[in-house]
Amino acid sequence: MTQDQRTAPDRFQTLVDNDERIEPRDEMPDAYRKTLIRQIAQHAHSEIIGMQPEGNWISRAPSLRRKAILMAKVQDEAGHGLYLYSAAETLGVDRSELLDLLHAGRQRYSSIFNYPTLTWADMGAIGWLVDGAAIVNQIPITRCSYGPYARAMVRICKEESFHQRQGFEILHTLSHGTPEQHAMAQDAVDRWWWPSLMMFGPPDSGADQSKGHTAQSMAWKIKRFSNDELRQKFVDMSVPQAGVLGLTLPDPDLHLDDETGHYRFGEIDWSEFFSVLKGNGPCNAARMQHRRAAHNDGAWVREAATAYAEKTRARTAAGAA
Numbered sequence: 001m002t003q004d005q006r007t008a009p010d011r012f013q014t015l016v017d018n019d020e021r022i023e024p025r026d027e028m029p030d031a032y033r034k035t036l037i038r039q040i041a042q043h044a045h046s047e048i049i050g051m052q053p054e055g056n057w058i059s060r061a062p063s064l065r066r067k068a069i070l071m072a073k074v075q076d077e078a079g080h081g082l083y084l085y086s087a088a089e090t091l092g093v094d095r096s097e098l099l100d101l102l103h104a105g106r107q108r109y110s111s112i113f114n115y116p117t118l119t120w121a122d123m124g125a126i127g128w129l130v131d132g133a134a135i136v137n138q139i140p141i142t143r144c145s146y147g148p149y150a151r152a153m154v155r156i157c158k159e160e161s162f163h164q165r166q167g168f169e170i171l172h173t174l175s176h177g178t179p180e181q182h183a184m185a186q187d188a189v190d191r192w193w194w195p196s197l198m199m200f201g202p203p204d205s206g207a208d209q210s211k212g213h214t215a216q217s218m219a220w221k222i223k224r225f226s227n228d229e230l231r232q233k234f235v236d237m238s239v240p241q242a243g244v245l246g247l248t249l250p251d252p253d254l255h256l257d258d259e260t261g262h263y264r265f266g267e268i269d270w271s272e273f274f275s276v277l278k279g280n281g282p283c284n285a286a287r288m289q290h291r292r293a294a295h296n297d298g299a300w301v302r303e304a305a306t307a308y309a310e311k312t313r314a315r316t317a318a319g320a321a
């Protein structure tokens with residue numbers, strides 16, 4: 001067999017160009033590895049922090065059925081986080097390092113989770129809008145060039161579909177209930193619509209994105225679509241669904257562009273987005289305080305698991321000797 005004469009960068013680029021998967025053992029540019037660690041860590045952190053807004057409502061669910069569904073969803077999010085930390089660890093980092101960076105404010109989590117959940121209807125708005133946006137954003141990642149990340153997304157996207165459906169059902173029940181319940185559902189959608197559009201990231205077209213990662217991430221096929229393309233896809237999907245729900249979306253400029261078939265929407269307040277990223281959102285401090293406390297409270301579990309693993313390893317080694 002002839003020795004592959006290509007350089008490592010060429011071998012990497014050939015795999016990407018051929019839509020083949022890059023696996024942990026493959027040589028890859030440091031910048032590719034670094035971008036993946038950043039994005040997968042942010043994704044995992046988002047799943048874990050995302051448990052807080054909904055976890056607040058488990059004890060206040062209006063029925064046993066709703067409580068069971070919400071508990072299952074929050075547990076799913078924990079699993080998504082652990083799944084994604086495992087994907088990140090295939091890149092040579094340890095989840096403890098990533099969590100330290102999160103707790104030190106040196107890694108991000110999704111802006112959306114810095115908003116408060118004020119009523120039960122917020123459980124519906126989060127499921128329908130936030131998980132709906134997550135699905136639009138995550139399905140293309142099942143075709144991401146990095147194998148472990150793409151494969152993790154397959155299972156996560158299946159579970160997100162359940163999350164989105166249960167949220168839609170909560171809103172549909174409320175919207176078709178008493179006038180007070182309809183008003184509660186409308187209020188939740190009014191508060192969660194614009195932050196959900198921000199989830200897709202800053203505009204690719206604007207000057208802000210000159211500092212962004214989209215162009216390079218698309219060249220590496222980590223991202224398959226731009227932020228703006230996925231945002232547009234989400235708006236086009238949500239408008240008809242809002243009609244079925246009997247709820248309005250809080251955008252007076254929203255209208256169907258007959259020429260393109262897309263829904264045109266109003267200006268997003270990017271100053272709000274970047275202010276939340278700087279830590280000035282309604283719940284940033286509370287989310288991080290709760291996260292750090294949960295991490296510290298769980299130290300004994302990690303120590304016990306480590307001690308047990310070391311004891312088992314020693315016993316196995318002694319048995320093998």
Ligand code: 3HC
Nearest residue numbers: 039043046109110111131134198199200201202212213214
């Ligand atoms: N929240 C926080 N930071 C964000 C953000 C958001 N919604 N969108 C963008 N950013 C940050 C980026 O991290 C980047 O920060 P940096 O300059 O410090 O590196 C900067 O803004 C520029 O944004 P880019 O669009 O250039 O950055 P990316 O190429 O990373 O794209 C992304 C952002 C589209 C969110 C991309 O990272 C991505 O697709 N991530 C995977 C999906 C994900 O993380 N989803 C989060 C929600 S998880 C969830 O919803 C759980 C569900 O069960 C509810």
